[in-house]
Amino acid sequence: MTAPDPRRAPVPVTDPADPRLADYTDLTDVALRSRREPAEGLFMAEGEKVIRRALLAGHRARSLLLTPRWAEQLRELWERLEAPVYVVEPEIAREVTGYHVHRGALAALHRPALPAPAELLADSAEDAPRRVAVLEDIVDHANVGAAFRNAAALGVDAVLLSPRCADPLYRRAVKVSMGAVLQVPWTRFTSYPDDLALLGDHGYTTAALCLADDSVTLDDLAARRPARLALLLGTEGEGLSAPALRRSDLRVRIPMAAGVDSLNVAAASAVAFYATRP
Secondary structure: OOOOOOOOOOEEOOOOOOHHHHHHOOOOOHHHHHHHHHHHOEEEEEOHHHHHHHHHOOOOEEEEEEOHHHHHHOHHHHOOOOOOEEEOOHHHHHHHHOOOOOOOEEEEEEOOOOOOHHHHHOOOOOOOOOEEEEEOOOOOHHHHHHHHHHHHHOOOOEEEEOOOOOOOOOHHHHHHOOOHHHOOOEEEOOOOOHHHHHHHHOOOEEEEEOOOOOOEEHHHHHHHOOOOEEEEEOEOOOEOOHHHHHOOOEEEEOOOOOOOOOOOHHHHHHHHHHHOOO
């Protein structure tokens, strides 16, 4: 961001069909946005805190869409941007986006290029990740966002996704993560599960969270204190795939009581990240 420019002024927009608002149309259509946003190189951030985190993390804004109240409250933020700022009344924002934008602030941002998995795991850098999470085929955006928020809060250094995982930069995932997806380094495997071999190549002990007869407890894993650890998490229903389990060094379970056999993946990730913290 640059120094404030007091000459800048937001642009009032009264027509919901104004082409300048095209980035913000039909935000509730998950299938449409999941195709559009990667193809057009953008993603959305909602709310003042998330937008600030995105900009502080170095993401470049394409534009901001603000209601009048938030245009004034965020003046010191948008005066530093080179991107245009569009101001609309709440009913226009609702007509454009398809829902009530109760936070009153949206930003369309340039989608960053993802690093190759080997680049993210490289052990030559001083800040090479010691603990990483691998998410397999988690298609619920809220669960992906929650896993990223847990990763940020509990010191996981990076997240790697299988090709079928939901987009961490989809609006709901960004919102649930409270912007953590904009801070935690992440990338996506392209040849999964074969790419899991990269973890072993870079010295990671790969621990798959699953219900299996040969599993060790999470406490047992934590006691081993591997120098580098990759925690694999799958969906609550199907769990991790058989090929991913075969490529894991260990199978790990979270001990349960009261007849409960498993946790939601968001809760399981929080437990596993906390138990294995350095």
